[in-house]
Amino acid sequence: MPRVLTETDVADFRERLCAAAERLFAEQGPDAVTMRQLAAELGVSPMTPYRYFQDKDDILAAVRTSGFNRFAEALEKAREGAASVRGKGAAVGDAYVDFAFENPHTYKLMFDLNQPLDGNHPELIEAGRRAHDTMSAWVKDLVAAGEMAGDPEEIGTMFWAATHGVIVLEMAGKLPPGAARNLHDRIGTALGKGLRPGA
Incomplete structure (x- = not known):
C-alpha cells in the first residue's frame, strides 16, 4: 500500500x-x-x-509557469529597487540579462518554445502575462514622468526584441562572452535618446 x-x-x-x-x-x-x-x-x-x-505537457507547463514567474519577480524587484525613474530601465535591463544567463535552460523554454495554450493551464497564461507586463511597466514610469514619449507597450516590445536578440546570439556562440550585456547597454542608450520628448 x-x-x-x-x-x-x-x-x-x-x-x-x-x-x-x-x-x-x-x-x-x-x-x-x-x-x-x-x-x-x-x-x-x-x-x-x-x-x-497528468502528462508531459502538464510538466512542461509547470516548468514554464515557474520560469515566467521567477523572471517577472526579478524584473519587478529591479524596478522597485531603482533609485530614480531613469534608473528603472537600466535596472530592469540588467535584471533581464542576469536572469537569462543565470538560467539559460529556463530562458530557452520560456521564449524559444511555442507550447499550445488552452484552458488546461491557466496558471501558465497568467505567468506569461505577468512577465510580459514587466517589460513595459518601467516604460510607463518614464512616459508618466515625461522622460520618454510614445506607446509604452510598443516601446517595451522594442527593448525586449533588442535584448532578446543579443542574448540569443551570445548563447548560440555568434557573439563573444559578455558581448550581449555590452550591446544591450549601447542599444538601450541609443533607443532611449530617440524616444525622448522632442527628439
Missing part, C-alpha cells in the same frame, strides 16, 4: 521533477523527452510522475 503523501512531499517531488525536466527539455527538446526518462532521472518507477502530473 503506497504511503500517504503530505503536501510537502508532493511539493518537493514536483520541484525535483520540474528541475530535471527543465534541463532535459532544454537540452533535447520536449518532444524527445519521455515520462520514463524523467522517472529514471529521479530513480523512481515509470508510473511515479503520473501521481504528480
Whole structure:
C-alpha cells in the first residue's frame, strides 16, 4: 500500500521533477523527452510522475509557469529597487540579462518554445502575462514622468526584441562572452535618446 503523501512531499517531488525536466527539455527538446526518462532521472518507477502530473505537457507547463514567474519577480524587484525613474530601465535591463544567463535552460523554454495554450493551464497564461507586463511597466514610469514619449507597450516590445536578440546570439556562440550585456547597454542608450520628448 503506497504511503500517504503530505503536501510537502508532493511539493518537493514536483520541484525535483520540474528541475530535471527543465534541463532535459532544454537540452533535447520536449518532444524527445519521455515520462520514463524523467522517472529514471529521479530513480523512481515509470508510473511515479503520473501521481504528480497528468502528462508531459502538464510538466512542461509547470516548468514554464515557474520560469515566467521567477523572471517577472526579478524584473519587478529591479524596478522597485531603482533609485530614480531613469534608473528603472537600466535596472530592469540588467535584471533581464542576469536572469537569462543565470538560467539559460529556463530562458530557452520560456521564449524559444511555442507550447499550445488552452484552458488546461491557466496558471501558465497568467505567468506569461505577468512577465510580459514587466517589460513595459518601467516604460510607463518614464512616459508618466515625461522622460520618454510614445506607446509604452510598443516601446517595451522594442527593448525586449533588442535584448532578446543579443542574448540569443551570445548563447548560440555568434557573439563573444559578455558581448550581449555590452550591446544591450549601447542599444538601450541609443533607443532611449530617440524616444525622448522632442527628439
